[in-house]
Amino acid sequence: MLASKVIVIKIGSNVLTQANGLPDLERMAHLVQGIKQLIQAGKKVVLVSSGAVAFGRQSIALPEKLNPVFKKQIWAATGQIRLINQYLDLFGKLEQPIAQILVTKEDFRDRKHFLNMKNCLEALLQQGILPIVNENDTVTITELMFTDNDELASLTAAMINADTLLLLTNVDGIFTGPPSEPSSELIEKVSSSMPEVSSYISATKSSFGRGGMLTKYAMAKKSADLGIQVIIANGKREGILSEFESGNLRCTWFEPKKLTHATKKWLAHGAQYYKGEITINEGARNSLFSTVIRSLLPVGITHIQGEFSKGDILLIKDEKGEKIGLGRAEYTSKLALERIGQKNQKALIHYDYLYLFDHE
Numbered sequence: 001m002l003a004s005k006v007i008v009i010k011i012g013s014n015v016l017t018q019a020n021g022l023p024d025l026e027r028m029a030h031l032v033q034g035i036k037q038l039i040q041a042g043k044k045v046v047l048v049s050s051g052a053v054a055f056g057r058q059s060i061a062l063p064e065k066l067n068p069v070f071k072k073q074i075w076a077a078t079g080q081i082r083l084i085n086q087y088l089d090l091f092g093k094l095e096q097p098i099a100q101i102l103v104t105k106e107d108f109r110d111r112k113h114f115l116n117m118k119n120c121l122e123a124l125l126q127q128g129i130l131p132i133v134n135e136n137d138t139v140t141i142t143e144l145m146f147t148d149n150d151e152l153a154s155l156t157a158a159m160i161n162a163d164t165l166l167l168l169t170n171v172d173g174i175f176t177g178p179p180s181e182p183s184s185e186l187i188e189k190v191s192s193s194m195p196e197v198s199s200y201i202s203a204t205k206s207s208f209g210r211g212g213m214l215t216k217y218a219m220a221k222k223s224a225d226l227g228i229q230v231i232i233a234n235g236k237r238e239g240i241l242s243e244f245e246s247g248n249l250r251c252t253w254f255e256p257k258k259l260t261h262a263t264k265k266w267l268a269h270g271a272q273y274y275k276g277e278i279t280i281n282e283g284a285r286n287s288l289f290s291t292v293i294r295s296l297l298p299v300g301i302t303h304i305q306g307e308f309s310k311g312d313i314l315l316i317k318d319e320k321g322e323k324i325g326l327g328r329a330e331y332t333s334k335l336a337l338e339r340i341g342q343k344n345q346k347a348l349i350h351y352d353y354l355y356l357f358d359h360e
Contacts, residue, residue: 034241
């Protein structure tokens, strides 16, 4: 495990929830104490916390027949207040100021929103304030939801250039079989060159979470590929954050690849947020994947689909339809269509804002 300075800690709903579905305040207090110790040790910490629905479920009784989406929205909306108040109380006793940041996927799609959020988080951290980030469940609908808070934590870690993403769940990490079976062994390290291990992972979802271990693995691997070390560990264990700080943690550790440029981290998470599609010819494809650093010029573009503005994310495909990367538009789709296939035109995607899949 590598030393860490900027950490995103994600606490799963199954960590903060008891077997009966009600909040586990004792566990919450224990983790708060551990986070405060990390901050006192000079670490910058951002907390992504689940648990709002559990707090809502505890306080608001709803009719069985009520639409499940409405139920979740009501519990999230009422529970979010209780969750943040509980954190306010617990951190307040330790004289640790906190701030609440509620986000949706739209905030990550728009570069301006993204930078506003990034600047806000960095300003809070500089002032010694702990940001607590959560999805704004009340206004998000299914297609705009994060897969779960693992995805939100992964995006947040990329946004603030965190060196460490710590995912706390109710098991010690990824096992070679179901964690409950004695024959299953903990996979302690997933190296950047390791073959696919997702075949080991049980697709069973946790009792109170939207995503399962397979989601965790996918998000962890993406973050590690962007240069962030990822740790999946058991948030139910006593002293878990002290063990993390001392480096003696029982966990699954994802070895990070070399650090990726901050803008490219944003683009890497943009697979669901693109506004337009660009098809390029074989020559342009070879040029992008060559050892020489090159931008994407209109001369290599054969087709443009969708309307986009300057700053929007674009998906790049080759003539076979294979998705090869993502980039940020330097100008509008209207201008791009006028310049398609032409020489001596300004690049539609500058190299600094280009992210190619599976290509380092």
